[in-house]
Amino acid sequence: xxxxxxxxxxxxxxxRAAARLMRDIDDxxxxxxxxxxxxxxxxxxxxxxxxxxxxxVGKSTITDALVERFRAQGLTVGVxxxxxxxxxxxxxxxxxxxxxxxxxxxEGVFIRSLxxxxxxxxxxxxxxxxxxxxxxxxxxxxxxxxVGVGQDEVEIVRMADTTVVVTVPGMGDDIQAxxxxxxxxxxxxxxxxxxxDGAGRTVNELKGMLHLSGDHSRRAGWEPPVxxxxxxxxxxxxxxxxxxxxxxxxxxxxxxxxLAQRRREGLRRELLELIQAGMMEYLLERLDQGEGLAPVIExxxxxxxxxxxxxxxxLASILxx
Amino acid sequence: xxxxxxxxxxxxxxxRAAARLMRDIDDxxxxxxxxxxxxxxxxxxxxxxxxxxxxxVGKSTITDALVERFRAQGLTVGVxxxxxxxxxxxxxxxxxxxxxxxxxxxEGVFIRSLxxxxxxxxxxxxxxxxxxxxxxxxxxxxxxxxVGVGQDEVEIVRMADTTVVVTVPGMGDDIQAxxxxxxxxxxxxxxxxxxxDGAGRTVNELKGMLHLSGDHSRRAGWEPPVxxxxxxxxxxxxxxxxxxxxxxxxxxxxxxxxLAQRRREGLRRELLELIQAGMMEYLLERLDQGEGLAPVIExxxxxxxxxxxxxxxxLASILxx
Numbered sequence: 044x045x046x047x048x049x050x051x052x053x054x055x056x057x058x059r060a061a062a063r064l065m066r067d068i069d070d071x072x073x074x075x076x077x078x079x080x081x082x083x084x085x086x087x088x089x090x091x092x093x094x095x096x097x098x099x100v101g102k103s104t105i106t107d108a109l110v111e112r113f114r115a116q117g118l119t120v121g122v123x124x125x126x127x128x129x130x131x132x133x134x135x136x137x138x139x140x141x142x143x144x145x146x147x148x149x150e151g152v153f154i155r156s157l158x159x160x161x162x163x164x165x166x167x168x169x170x171x172x173x174x175x176x177x178x179x180x181x182x183x184x185x186x187x188x189x190v191g192v193g194q195d196e197v198e199i200v201r202m203a204d205t206t207v208v209v210t211v212p213g214m215g216d217d218i219q220a221x222x223x224x225x226x227x228x229x230x231x232x233x234x235x236x237x238x239x240d241g242a243g244r245t246v247n248e249l250k251g252m253l254h255l256s257g258d259h260s261r262r263a264g265w266e267p268p269v270x271x272x273x274x275x276x277x278x279x280x281x282x283x284x285x286x287x288x289x290x291x292x293x294x295x296x297x298x299x300x301x302l303a304q305r306r307r308e309g310l311r312r313e314l315l316e317l318i319q320a321g322m323m324e325y326l327l328e329r330l331d332q333g334e335g336l337a338p339v340i341e342x343x344x345x346x347x348x349x350x351x352x353x354x355x356x357x358l359a360s361i362l363x364x
Numbered sequence: 365x366x367x368x369x370x371x372x373x374x375x376x377x378x379x380r381a382a383a384r385l386m387r388d389i390d391d392x393x394x395x396x397x398x399x400x401x402x403x404x405x406x407x408x409x410x411x412x413x414x415x416x417x418x419x420x421v422g423k424s425t426i427t428d429a430l431v432e433r434f435r436a437q438g439l440t441v442g443v444x445x446x447x448x449x450x451x452x453x454x455x456x457x458x459x460x461x462x463x464x465x466x467x468x469x470x471e472g473v474f475i476r477s478l479x480x481x482x483x484x485x486x487x488x489x490x491x492x493x494x495x496x497x498x499x500x501x502x503x504x505x506x507x508x509x510x511v512g513v514g515q516d517e518v519e520i521v522r523m524a525d526t527t528v529v530v531t532v533p534g535m536g537d538d539i540q541a542x543x544x545x546x547x548x549x550x551x552x553x554x555x556x557x558x559x560x561d562g563a564g565r566t567v568n569e570l571k572g573m574l575h576l577s578g579d580h581s582r583r584a585g586w587e588p589p590v591x592x593x594x595x596x597x598x599x600x601x602x603x604x605x606x607x608x609x610x611x612x613x614x615x616x617x618x619x620x621x622x623l624a625q626r627r628r629e630g631l632r633r634e635l636l637e638l639i640q641a642g643m644m645e646y647l648l649e650r651l652d653q654g655e656g657l658a659p660v661i662e663x664x665x666x667x668x669x670x671x672x673x674x675x676x677x678x679l680a681s682i683l684x685x
Contacts, residue, residue: 321675350404
């Protein structure tokens with residue numbers, strides 16, 4: 044099948060073609076970029092919502108509840124669950140199947156897990172690609188759920204129009220558990236499992252951190268609220284949905300200038316990542332053509348060269364300076 | 365001061381010069397690489413031990429206990445606490461001061477926190493640099509403590525000769541809480557707070573995951589043990605110290621072939637990271653000289669170009685293909 048045919052199938056709503064393309068993206072199979080190039084003109088139509096938080100805070104439960112509520116509004120929903128913590132690639136797929144069952148008879152929901160690791164810029168690039176595919180499928184809302192603990196995950200949530208940061212009371216040292224980048228990236232903070240001891244303290248700590256952090260450039264005109272939920276029994280979820288709607292209204296005000304600005308920033312990051320990944324591919328190819336790193340490593344191990352000088356020499360030879 | 369003078373001061377044990385150099389590394393101030401080039405010949409003499417785990421599992425308590433025990437053996441100890449979760453740069457420094465007080469009168473202990481973010485390859489590169497400085501200072505053991513949750517942290521623990529992965533019973537979904545890369549990188553696993561419910565189950569789950577994961581190439585001849593500790597009351601720490609010694613004996617057997625192989629792998633990663641960071645610097649410089657990304661972003665926003673083609677075009681223009 045040509046890239047054009049594959050793209051056309053995705054746009055016409057062929058779920059199997061879309062699923063195959065997403066798998067190719069996750070596995071970094073050749074050819075996916077050609078299809079994505081054709082799909083890109085269809086992107087930018089969906090509302091992209093990021094959910095992030097440590098393992099065990101209840102992100103999946105909240106995601107599922109949001110899916111139900113968006114469906115009740117008549118919106119179609121895509122879910123991208125990014126799980127780099129899954130030690131076995133089968134884990135994510137199994138998780139997909141279990142979660143899919145809840146929505147198995149609902150054609151308005153499309154769920155896909157990603158567990159890519161190991162290639163440069165892999166996870167962020169894959170997640171963006173899968174979001175683009177979901178947008179091209181015509182889904183109205185795309186929820187991107189990540190374990191929000193590393194730099195990769197911060198990058199991923201930054202591609203969203205709205206980022207929800209989920210935490211729970213009493214996660215050891217609460218302040219430590221929120222990364223600086225995530226604090227800055229969050230538009231809405233949720234303290235889940237709020238029936239537990241210490242929920243009020245966690246809310247106040249978060250408010251204090253948000254007040255102190257000061258970097259509100261990303262969210263001019265929006266004071267990030269701190270909500271409380273008990274996702275398992277549904278408490279606070281309607282307020283989360285209405286707060287999400289309110290944030291989208293703020294982003295879309297004045298002809299959508301804030302939304303466009305946010306997407307510009309996301310695009311800048313995406314371009315830099317793509318260029319970086321391309322440079323690394325070029326570098327590794329050039330190293331393969333030459334003597335490779337092995338003799339350099341031996342020279343450094345023997346103390347005849349230091350790694351800083353060695354890397355500068357390699358760079359100079361590759362870039363021709 | 366010339367780089368030669370700065371290097372000489374560090375080698376001669378000038379603590380203030382070493383501290384200043386580490387701060388320059390963390391802040392990526394110009395000049396630190398020149399000094400590191402000169403210090404590198406002094407590296408490779410210390411035993412480097414990595415400790416990693418989620419926030420709140422008790423890494424700092426274990427680290428402090430190890431410092432005491434190594435000091436009792438007459439060894440000098442450096443601690444590099446990598447804390448990218450700290451939302452305010454002051455946090456790490458304050459933490460340093462508090463922790464330093466315990467060892468304030470002990471000249472055989474040197475503690476340094478790192479919170480670098482934001483420059484390409486920043487945290488890993490900084491951590492390696494600080495370890496090199498500590499080795500050049502002549503410290504016998506260097507403990508690198510990281511919040512082991514993101515890809516950066518996996519890279520950091522991979523620079524250690526021995527990696528200790530710390531977890532606690534009942535961290536939500538226990539299996540999710542251990543990243544695949546960390547499972548592969550771990551030489552010794554510790555279930556801390558083992559007086560809590562579920563400790564036995566966590567130990568068994570870890571053993572099962574280690575058995576299933578199968579990737580033992582990094583640790584030929586070493587079956588990673590799963591230990592239990594209660595660091596706050598000292599239980600299990602002597603066993604941890606003796607297991608660390610045992611692992612170092614295995615690494616050093618047969619003329620230290622395993623140790624050398626591990627350091628070769630670490631060096632390969634370091635070189636690739638340094639080259640990647642250098643390429644990104646070159647890229648950003650070239651972009652600044654040209655039209656930059658702004659017009660490209662506008663073309664993509666307007667749907668006249670897709671990000672994949674745009675990044676390919678930029679790469680081709682920079683690399684001259």
